[in-house]
Amino acid sequence: MHSCAVSCLAFMAAAMSFLSPPLNAASIAPISETQTTLPERHTAFSEQLFRLPTRDGTILEATLLLPHMAGPFPLAIVSGGASHISGSNHGTRDRYDYLSGYFLARGYAVLRPMARGFAGSGGQLISDGCELATTARRNAEDTRDISAAIAELSDIDATRIVTAGLSFGGWVQMAMGTMPLPGTRAQLLFFPLMHVSSCHNDADRLLAGAGEFGAETRLPTLWVQGENDSLAPTATWKAMFAAYREKNPRAELVDVPPFLNDSHSLLNDPDGLRPWLSQADAMLEQAGLPHTVVVSDYLPALPPPSSGYAELNDFSRLPARNDMMRKAYQTFLAQQTPRAFVIGDDVESVGAHAFDPITSALSACNKASQNCHLYAYDNRVVWQEHSSSQTNEQTITVPAGKVVSVFYSVLNTDCSPRYVPAIKLVKGPAHGALRMSTSAIGLAHHTVGPLMKCNAMPVKGSVLQYRSDPDFSGTDRVTITKQTSTDPQDPPVTLTYLFTID
Known part of the structure; x- marks a missing residue:
């Protein structure tokens, strides 16, 4: 938006011209007409x-x-x-x-x-x-x-x-x-x-x-x-x-x-x-x-008031502690107002200098992730506690005696690995065997966003492989941690898998 402020005007005397006859409606017509969509x-x-x-x-x-x-x-x-x-x-x-x-x-x-x-x-x-x-x-x-x-x-x-x-x-x-x-x-x-x-x-x-x-x-x-x-x-x-x-x-x-x-x-x-x-x-x-x-x-979306969740510059209160979220939030804070910061399950987006910063940021987030919500607007945090659509407990059905693999990767937009996530065992299976590796090649499974193009090509990552004992039927439980940031000070996420053997 252009500025509406008044500055000191360097005025000049107005030139006078001939008197114009009054206009009538029939003589009034636009010299151009366009259709505009915001x-x-x-x-x-x-x-x-x-x-x-x-x-x-x-x-x-x-x-x-x-x-x-x-x-x-x-x-x-x-x-x-x-x-x-x-x-x-x-x-x-x-x-x-x-x-x-x-x-x-x-x-x-x-x-x-x-x-x-x-x-x-x-x-x-x-x-x-x-x-x-x-x-x-x-x-x-x-x-x-x-x-x-x-x-x-x-x-x-x-x-x-x-x-x-x-x-x-x-x-x-x-x-x-x-x-x-x-x-x-x-x-x-x-x-x-x-x-x-x-x-x-x-x-x-x-x-x-x-x-x-x-x-x-x-x-x-x-x-x-x-x-x-x-x-x-x-x-x-x-x-x-x-x-x-x-x-x-x-x-x-x-x-x-x-x-x-x-x-x-x-x-x-x-x-x-x-x-x-x-x-x-x-x-x-x-x-x-x-x-x-x-x-x-x-009209643009009207921003909500401060939620009192956090001070604007308090990085420790961001919903996830990882390097990418901090980098995105730093980008947001460097923008001039109006500005909006949106957080999704897998991505963060910034809207600034747009007709509607909030809708712009939400739209960008929804194209690449799920569960997108506004975290901050201009100089205030508006975040309300939201549950992630990503559950930390997942049920996987496995045929008896078969091996199931869970592959993890963190990719750049060109499909190259940003880093290979470290995975560590917290609690192993009671009724099966488990193998874990951080030097695997596999296929990613992005469901939304620009990284979907990477799903068809083998990429570097980590893998967890599980196979049940031969005579076992029922549910076996495995808990691991997975790296979520390049910063070693950031805590990993804890994941639990319920392997159901049929």
């Missing part, structure tokens, strides 16, 4: 790209996302941040992100308009120096022009509109709340603010702007912001919200506890959805808007 999902959504004129003729870029269901759809107008945008760096077009997914999953069409000078939009970045509220209003006028055109489409139910914005986009949508389209019923503001490199100590301008915007709207508003926002001191944004709510008492605050290293990146992680979901759903419901998930494929 990783590990099956339901696609439509992504339409538009280039539409503002009132002065400047052509702005906008993306419309449509869920795979029957319309017309309520409309969510979502404005993104302005990370590192300048006169020489226009950034990339806003498309799907977790906030878009929130609305898509609830059956909304999602419009992602791009401001002047952003991505493929024409014109120059709008700048009014330290007049931050004026900059927001002028950008909001453009957003309103583009949104009004899209609202004319037959796929859109223009009587049911919600707006949302994050960072700079939240600041712009706060201004658009003073001039909402007919049919607008609510707005969501995520850490709304902006900074201009030439304007120092702009907290007073942000505070004044928030008060202005609150005085000019009565939209139900949900303001979401965190205690460790790198771009807004807590005292500043809390004063902004207080000024806004004093004038618009229909505003509510979600005060997010410290989130990872920076709550301004809240919407870059599936974990950042949980703090505000229930309040947003409640506001939408009260506004008469869709508020329940109808297409879950458009």
